[in-house]
Amino acid sequence: MLGGARISGSGAYLQAPELTVGGGLYLGRGFACTGMVNLYGASVGGSVALGDSTLAPHVPGRQALHLECAEIGGDIESVGGGLTVHGPVDLRDTSVRGSVVLRGARFHNPSDSGLALNAARLRVGGDLDLRGGLVAYGTIDLCDARVGGSVLLEGADLTAHDSQPALRGNGIETGGVLNLCDGFTAHGRISLNSVTVRSRLCFDDAALDVPAGGTALSCRGSSAATLSLHTREASAGIIDLRQSRFGMLRDDPAAWPAGLVLDGAVYDSVQPALPARTRLPWLGRDPAGFVPQPYEQLAATCQRQGQDAEARTVLVAKHRSMRPTLAPPARLWSLLQDATVGYGYRPMRAVVLLLGFLTLGTALFTAWPPTVVGDGKAPHFQAAIYTLDLLLPLVDLGQERSYAPDGALQWAAVVLIGTGWLLATTVAAGAGRVLRRT
Incomplete structure (x- = not known):
């Protein structure tokens, strides 16, 4: 002692x-x-x-x-x-x-x-x-x-x-x-x-x-x-x-670090349970720049809690954050997917675009119907079905091969055909991405 x-x-x-x-x-x-x-x-x-x-x-x-x-x-x-x-x-x-x-x-x-x-x-x-x-x-x-x-x-x-x-x-x-x-x-x-x-x-x-x-x-x-x-x-x-x-x-959120x-x-869970848009800046503070895994992790956490809409918001943000890291052609393709189907997580956008172009085409071809092609008997012309035939690739409704637009309407047909292919491709790419996650 x-x-x-x-x-x-x-x-x-x-x-x-x-x-x-x-x-x-x-x-x-x-x-x-x-x-x-x-x-x-x-x-x-x-x-x-x-x-x-x-x-x-x-x-x-x-x-x-x-x-x-x-x-x-x-x-x-x-x-x-x-x-x-x-x-x-x-x-x-x-x-x-x-x-x-x-x-x-x-x-x-x-x-x-x-x-x-x-x-x-x-x-x-x-x-x-x-x-x-x-x-x-x-x-x-x-x-x-x-x-x-x-x-x-x-x-x-x-x-x-x-x-x-x-x-x-x-x-x-x-x-x-x-x-x-x-x-x-x-x-x-x-x-x-x-x-x-x-x-x-x-x-x-x-x-x-x-x-x-x-x-x-x-x-x-x-x-x-x-x-x-x-x-x-x-x-x-x-x-x-x-x-x-x-x-x-x-x-x-008031004490999120600079990095x-x-x-x-x-x-497994994160608290407070903020809306996804509020939590997104939290994911973007990595000094190394864009990293995909944190977005995937937050989306998985939202899904486990039954917040599917929040999970989709996070996944769309992931692709938007990744866009600046891509080469110019891939960046353009990313923009197109974002605008049309939200990278596969916003499929209703494609439906809205399809309905919009269908309405526009129907109005154009109702006012200025195309002429019959060939000597055979052509089916009765229907402007809506004709427009849909142009918009849907790999689908034959019998109207596109029977009628041909004249003058400036030829360019309208080209736009509709191109739009259809772009929508179909982006929908397929987005659906494939979602199915791979599932």
């Missing part, structure tokens, strides 16, 4: 590697050390108490607390707050049967590059609790940590050195929630690639402070039951959710 002890002076250290303690280890109540506290490989049957202690090595960037590869039977805790550390804390490969509770701690690595807290591959049976106004200057590294309970950083304030991440947690697995919310602030990017969260990954009321165009949050290949992105304000940086999977994705990468992201 070293509560209240002070170890100071040049070359001062607490060297106790592979220490074995049957009960708890108490380094709180005003404990201070101006050198490294070396507990590498220690085995502590109870808890390690760090409340109201100060660790400040003489050499900037030198480890303040070396608790790597330790076995802790209870908790590592600083419940009463007051833990102040000027140098890296090393908890790599340490196993804690209880929880790690460092509420209100102050971590500061004065070195220009480096870690404030290195807890890579940390194994915790309970919670990893970094709430209570925890402040860190330097990276917090939680890569490949295994936490049976929850990872809690509500209200924490993290600041990175230069281009370093404020929080690096790639590969975390947690049985509860991963909360970076309720006042959480990160000055620097957050890297949470390939994480597994059994419950909620939450950024509600969080501030992600990075320069414009930088990555605010990288969450590639991750999974969570719920991802909540109600951030305090819209981030100027990019949120990258590539290849991730979420049961529910919650966000706030959003959704390529390969899969979700």
Whole structure:
């Protein structure tokens, strides 16, 4: 028990590697050390108490607390707050049967590059609790940590050195929630690639402070039951959710980030359930430009919820967004499909166009009937059937081969025939696209 002890002076250290303690280890109540506290490989049957202690090595960037590869039977805790550390804390490969509770701690690595807290591959049976106004200057590294309970950083304030991440947690697995919310602030990017969260990954009321165009949050290949992105304000940086999977994705249109990468992201539902036209700008924020998969994913989500009209709106928007990426001939063909049948998702447009041209042709050929072709007996002329015979390719109603228009009406017939072929082709292309999706 070293509560209240002070170890100071040049070359001062607490060297106790592979220490074995049957009960708890108490380094709180005003404990201070101006050198490294070396507990590498220690085995502590109870808890390690760090409340109201100060660790400040003489050499900037030198480890303040070396608790790597330790076995802790209870908790590592600083419940009463007051833990102040000027140098890296090393908890790599340490196993804690209880929880790690460092509420209100102050971590500061004065070195220009480096870690404030290195807890890579940390194994915790309970919670990893970094709430209570925890402040860190330097990276917090939680890569490949295994936490049976929850990872809690509500209200924490993290600041990175230069281009370093404020929080690096790639590969975390947690049985509860991963909360970076309720006042959480990160000055620097957050890297949470390939994480597994059994419950909620939450950024509600969080501030992600990075320069414009930088990555605010990288969450590639991750999974969570719920991802909540109600951030305090819209981030100027990019949120990258590539290849991730979420049961529910919650966000706030007022806080959509400047850049959003959704390529390969899969979700079962999205809230709030906005109209498709309102949600479309959300899909168009990928810095790489047009990517088709996010449109397909949102359309599939709408269909699962029975919103077929909304799904069609999204799919039409997908083709319109793709149009500028096409070669000029393909772009023209895309425009034609859009105007006529809405890429196959608006088939009634073709019917309306067909009826319009049928009405126009019927009126023209009623006023100026065509002449009979050949010496044979021609069927009785009917302007509507004659117009329909011109409009419908591969269909012979007996009128087109028996009558031929004169003068300027020849061009009207050519327009009707061409329109028929264009309508038939675009309808076939659109129908094929819809059938392939089905």
